[in-house]
Amino acid sequence: xxxxxxxxxxxxxxxxxxxxxxxxxxxxxxxxxxxxxxxxxxxxxxxxxxxxxxxxxxxxxxxxxxxxxxxxxxxxxxxxxxxxxxxxxxxxxxxxxxxxxxxxxxxxx
Amino acid sequence: xxxxxxxxxxxxxxxxxxxxxxxxxxxxxxxxxxxxxxxxxxxxxxxxxxxxxxxxxxxxxxxxxxxxxxxxxxxxxxxxxxxxxxxxxxxxxxxxxxxxxxxxxxxxxxxx
Numbered sequence: 001x002x003x004x005x006x007x008x009x010x011x012x013x014x015x016x017x018x019x020x021x022x023x024x025x026x027x028x029x030x031x032x033x034x035x036x037x038x039x040x041x042x043x044x045x046x047x048x049x050x051x052x053x054x055x056x057x058x059x060x061x062x063x064x065x066x067x068x069x070x071x072x073x074x075x076x077x078x079x080x081x082x083x084x085x086x087x088x089x090x091x092x093x094x095x096x097x098x099x100x101x102x103x104x105x106x107x108x109x
Numbered sequence: 110x111x112x113x114x115x116x117x118x119x120x121x122x123x124x125x126x127x128x129x130x131x132x133x134x135x136x137x138x139x140x141x142x143x144x145x146x147x148x149x150x151x152x153x154x155x156x157x158x159x160x161x162x163x164x165x166x167x168x169x170x171x172x173x174x175x176x177x178x179x180x181x182x183x184x185x186x187x188x189x190x191x192x193x194x195x196x197x198x199x200x201x202x203x204x205x206x207x208x209x210x211x212x213x214x215x216x217x218x219x220x221x
Contacts, residue, residue: 004151030207031207033209041214041215042113042199042212042213042214042215043152043199043212044212045209045210045211048209087151087152089151089152091207095206095207096154096157096167096168097152097154097210098151099151099152099153100151101149101150101151102151
């Protein structure tokens, strides 16, 4: 079966750095997405990785290792508005997105 | 640009009732999707469309039907609602199958 694993919940302090991990087992791989979802709102796109390595976009970076079936999202200089759920999704061989259950990130002052 | 819009925002149904959820996008996207999101689970694909007049089944299609008569609209129908269909329903659209998906604000459905 297809499986995406990410921690259910993480807590971090304002101004700090946090790394959210995602491991996956899917039938084929055509890219990995990270989305942010604030409570009661729609998911919004953060990043896309299809090749191994680090993609940096402002305070957010995303890393991919296809051989290990592993990705992480790195958030720097945390702000209170970063409190949200972070969803990892893998595009499988049928070009459909398989979604993880999401990691709820709690930022404390 | 409104992006992706969904109506209604919230609905309460009794078991056995029917309803239609409407999704509209103004980005001229070919691909449209219907997902459901349940606590502790990832988004699950119900049905999707790769263009006007086409539809295809996703991971959890049973109990739902869809239609894409116009490129900008994607309708999700529940013919006979069941309590197991209580969920938050998200519509999304994208330019191509490998492109970013843009989500609507969601419809919260409660089936009693």
